[in-house]
Amino acid sequence: MSEAKDVTSQTARTAPEARDAGQAIRPAVDIFEDRTGITVQADMPGVSRERLNVHIDSDTLSIEGDVDIPVPEGMEAVYADIHATRYRRSFSLSGELDAEKIDATLRDGVLILRIPRREEHKPRKIEVRTG
């Protein structure tokens, strides 16, 4: 299941839940914007740096990651809230964001993406002159 929603859309969504292994988990995200750009924080527990993939295809930003947790040999599953082993979510970026300069960090399963605004799109105050 893929989703392409504008990063700035405000539609409420439910908590992530994936039922069968074929389906990817939709990671929970916080998204906020300040003067310099947009920040996306995504919960992707179980994903290491090597198994994380952040890519941009034209104006679509996709985050993907595979869950890799240490499991003893021959383990039988007893109970599972998380069935899938992959996270996937995508967002469409608007033109004023500079996809070339995205900065990504991953720490303790939290992915943080900084998407800066293009220099010419940074807000500036418009002086009103009195005539």
Add this chain to the structure above:
Amino acid sequence: MFGRPRGFDGGLFDEYRRLEREMDQLFGASPWPGNIRAAALGTWPPINIGHTPEQVDVYLFAAGLDSGALDISIQQNLLTVAGERRLITEEGADYYRKERYDGAFRRVVTLPEDVDPDRVEASYRDGVLHVAIQRRAAARPRQIEIK
């Protein structure tokens, strides 16, 4: 690896739990008696449980935790993991989405009777807390030799 959990007794435990939770959502209450400690649908953090004859493995998918602030305790066969995840709200920023869990949490897991509460190990890596509880040797299946 966690595709079709079967419960500690080997039944289709998870299917039953899922059905139960769906009924719960639809009608407000399940017609069948559920586990008294079962958590509601969507409770954070999500948990997976697995076992081998030697140990029981509990995985909590809790990204961004300060592992020092975690409280893991075991009493007989009852494992409790409590903690808090405090998210920092960026001042002066406009939020479009706030889906991530923020606050205190507590999850209780009923383990099989044969676990050894003195041999528990916990580790936190890539946002997953793994608690491994050893089982008592007597409970492990043994091959009986016929003489």
